[in-house]
Amino acid sequence: MMVYQLIFSPTGGTQAVANALSGGQVVDLTDRNFDFSSVALTAEDVAFIAVPSYGGRVPLPAVERLGKVHGGGARAVLVCVYGNRAYEDTLAELSDVAEFAGFRVVAGVAALAEHSIARKYAAGRPDESDKAVLRDFQARIQAKLDAGDTTAPALPGNRPYKKRGVRSIVPQAGKACTACGRCAVVCPVGAINAANPKVTDSSKCISCMRCVAQCPVHARDLNPVVLGGLELALKPVCSTRKENELFL
Structure with a gap:
């Protein structure tokens, strides 16, 4: 086994x-x-x-x-x-x-x-x-x-199932980006241009945040205004701690 x-x-x-x-x-x-x-x-x-x-x-x-x-x-x-x-x-x-x-x-x-x-x-x-x-x-x-x-x-x-939502929150590369290409390599859907990692195809991006998590110099992030709006929208449903649900 x-x-x-x-x-x-x-x-x-x-x-x-x-x-x-x-x-x-x-x-x-x-x-x-x-x-x-x-x-x-x-x-x-x-x-x-x-x-x-x-x-x-x-x-x-x-x-x-x-x-x-x-x-x-x-x-x-x-x-x-x-x-x-x-x-x-x-x-x-x-x-x-x-x-x-x-x-x-x-x-x-x-x-x-x-x-x-x-x-x-x-x-x-x-x-x-x-x-x-x-x-x-x-x-x-x-x-x-x-x-x-x-x-x-x-x-x-x-x-x-419920209809899939359209994700439009696309991380962007900031001034600290060294164009090392790490984000392009690890992107699960190939949304980041390998030749120019500062370019992301928003039609492919699934907002998974892998590029943000994997960037070695922390150069990728979200627009703070967009992030703030999302946090505010989620506050009513995300503020109370939920627990794991188990099905056997």
Whole structure:
């Protein structure tokens, strides 16, 4: 039996949640150059499939890349990570994507991590309390697997899913940019011009903030007026601490 982590984690929050639940061989769903059709699991394997919630949906690149994986009947634990607003239809959609790829869904988690754009919300999460909850749930998942129970949990969400929102928050390079090209290399969708990293294709950008997180000189950021407006809009729904939701 092999344990896999299939992770779309542009800024590290989703990876931190997944690590609290499991170890295993990592398949990086942010790598736009990887051949995901080469990933083949078996019915004896276990996969932790973890994605952030983008506007209540699974990020489209993650949908497309997971669809190329050969699940082979492997048991799957679905992990949806969100920044304290709401995850809406993310788990339902992820379940459908996983089943289409040949996985058997046996558990699900909706977990908290620092909001990737408005970082003041869910700051520092997953914290130690979150990690303790996730470790305990991992033990419960293992007990279910040891018992040979592969029943699918009831997961929240609607079908049809909510309409995808249009993301228009595009990080820009500032004066400190050295044009090293790191952001262009790590961008999950190839939105940054490799020849001129100060140029970003807004029609491709998914506002994942990976370029901001990976810039070695912290030269990429958001327009402070736009960020301030977003933080203000999120304040009513993000200010109260939410807790992890577990589905077994």
